[in-house]
Amino acid sequence: MIDVRRHNAAFCRDHFLHHCEEQVRRAIASHRMIGPDERVLVAVSGGKDSLALWDLLVRLGYHADGLYLGLGIGEYSDESGTYVRAFASEHGLALHEIDLGTDYGFDVPGAAAATRRAPCGACGLSKRHLFNRAALDGGYDVVATGHNLDDEAAVLLGNVLRWETGYLGRQHPVLPAAPGFARKVKPLVRLGEREMAAYCVLRGIDYQVEECPMAAGNKHLGYKELLNGLEEKSPGSKAAFLFGFIERGHERFAEDADEERAALGECIVCGAPTPVYDDASGSDAGPTCAFCRLRERASVPVTLQAKP
């Protein structure tokens, strides 16, 4: 049995698994995330959310391949990769792999040290850039990520606390495709973190239970604790906060996000979309994207060259 207090319900195994499939089906349908014949690239980390997402998409009949990004975070990354490969092998699914160290000459701990910034920033930047690149290069229609209701509510809280209007305009279960950007979707947005862990336990999916050693103490975890404190006293608060924003708040910030996208040019190194007037790029020849700048600072030794 598992209790889901925001639905005021307790489910047996079979009904809970059906509930998860239904929530994903509804999210995909209501936000028009994935067409029936489209090819999906699932960003898989070895954690509960991304493996559950991969499993659910395949069960719902989608053509979904996986992409695992090796971050170079010691044993944690080694173990995470093992869970992903085992899942892909057991289910006969196609898995692509990129290794930051081998393919790009740096890893997340090295990037954090080189930039003297929180490792989660370098990690998130690398994931966004490389998942998008892989989807475009591989001819995929859409990138699916395992962001769940708790993730999105915590991100929303952080964005509201700082009134990050551009981020608020981009925070949506679907980011449509645009020049240089694949469509990005979050089919788990109607399911909480606890439900995703329960889904994996009940389906027998082995996943990386341990927390990333580099994430300890980050703001995102703090926001989740705050929201869970609220949820315990008032079940349904996280869903009301997030879905109220999506339905009634998001559109008010969309213009800010559109303006940011309209001001993008091409990175002179890799061709990825990047702000044209970005002082941090520091080049007269044109802008360099944040990923290429990170790579240049963090990798030893690498000299980036402009595209001919």
Next chain:
Amino acid sequence: MLLRNPRREIDVAGPITVHALLARLELNPESVLVIVGDELVTRDARLDDTAAVEIRPVISGGAR
């Protein structure tokens, strides 16, 4: 009783409800799964002295 993140084992005298156990450990029920054997249990379940219980955090907070 096995607790994860960080992994450690503790002994707790039973019988005790899941709700009381989590309160004693100062854990928010929203942030964990309680697993007995290979079964998930709800917060009103009673755990006896011999139950092999895993308390598994469900919160992940790194970059996604």
